[in-house]
Amino acid sequence: MRLRQIEAFRATMNTGTITGAANMMAVTQPSVSRLIADLEINLGFRLFERKGSRLQPTEEALRFYQEVERTFAGIDQLEAVADRIRQEQMGLLSVFSTPALATSLMPKVLKNFHQLYPETKVRLEVRMPMEIFSQLQSSAGDVGVSNHAAELPGVIQEPLYDAAFVCVLPKDHRLAKKDVINHGDLDGETLIGLSAEGPLNWNKIFKNFREKGIENYNWISTQHAEAGYALVSEGLAIGVLEPFSAKRWEGIGVVVRPLRPKICFSFSICFSANKAKSSVAQDFAKLVRQQLADEPPLYQD
Structure with a gap:
């Protein structure tokens, strides 16, 4: 044959x-x-x-x-x-990012990167976390920025940021008058569910509430935080969402408030374990860290 x-x-x-x-x-x-x-x-x-x-x-x-x-x-x-x-040999950096980070963190990082490497082309691929890990496992990219997952073969995850999720409210919601939202404030409220993806899930949010006897109504869920912000802006529900997009959405139909006690999730810079880290990819990772240090997301104190 x-x-x-x-x-x-x-x-x-x-x-x-x-x-x-x-x-x-x-x-x-x-x-x-x-x-x-x-x-x-x-x-x-x-x-x-x-x-x-x-x-x-x-x-x-x-x-x-x-x-x-x-x-x-x-x-x-x-x-x-x-x-x-072939493209890498011609000076190309292949970057993977989750949707939320691609629209909030990546633009300024890429602006700084271009100033440092004006001759290097960049391909920014926006993927869900498990797709990013799969691509890196097959050595298909240089660097990824994503939610942290359990240990995965073929992927190096370097801790990047522990992000405290924020409470996102419709602008005319009664809780929008408060400076800080406590877990108990959300009792009986309609919350946007965050759909699980592979080993990544957001059950910690709702588990914390249930353990405190806090009941919520969840009639809609999404995998994308950006979609969650948009749903809140239409007054459909309250969101407990990643904070990276908060600055862009605040004032566009939503009010963002710190949630206390904090509910944190980890994010990582990821590389393929099957290929050497290029100096360009390492410099890109440094710029990501520097950008978060210079302009941290809202309400992380």
Whole structure:
């Protein structure tokens, strides 16, 4: 079984015709037909039945195609890694960030980075935390900034910041008049739930409330803190959300207040354990730390 035979089979499945497969592969129709025939001999079963001008895949072909797609997905991933390596050689820094940090922390960090490395191109990829970890495990990026997770193989997580989450209120809510929101103030209120993602979850928020006998109504939840701020601005609920976005949202339909006692979550700078840290990536990490030191999020005291 040769790769070219598999490519012919995959192209035929994707286009539905020998002609389409030949065009996709830039070869002649007889060449595709011969590759398919040779593959059927190697496999020991038929792959297609002709139905008019189109080919109908057999049941065996459909099952075989599922495995072929899994294999080519791995090849596509290898090609993506190779492309990133080529781009790195041309002076590219690949940065992964969660949505909230990408819109709050990253712009100023990248501005400072560009002043330090004006010739280096940056690709900022906005992903959810588990996607960031997956990309770093496959050595597909240089540095990531994300929520901290339990120890993960192939990922180095360096502590960055322990962030005290803030209480985000609709501007006309009765609690907006208070300077500090205590846990007990939220008894009976409608809160936005934060959806779990893999090993990352926000159960600590609501666990703390339940342990104190504080009951909340949760009819809507989201994985994205930015979406949470937007929901609060429409008066749909109260949010206990990450503080990085607070400065941008404060005054846009929301009031941000410190929540006491604090409920903190950890954030990390992440690297792939399977590749050496470049000096550029390390300098980028230093700029992230410096930016948080210069302009910490609201209500962290």
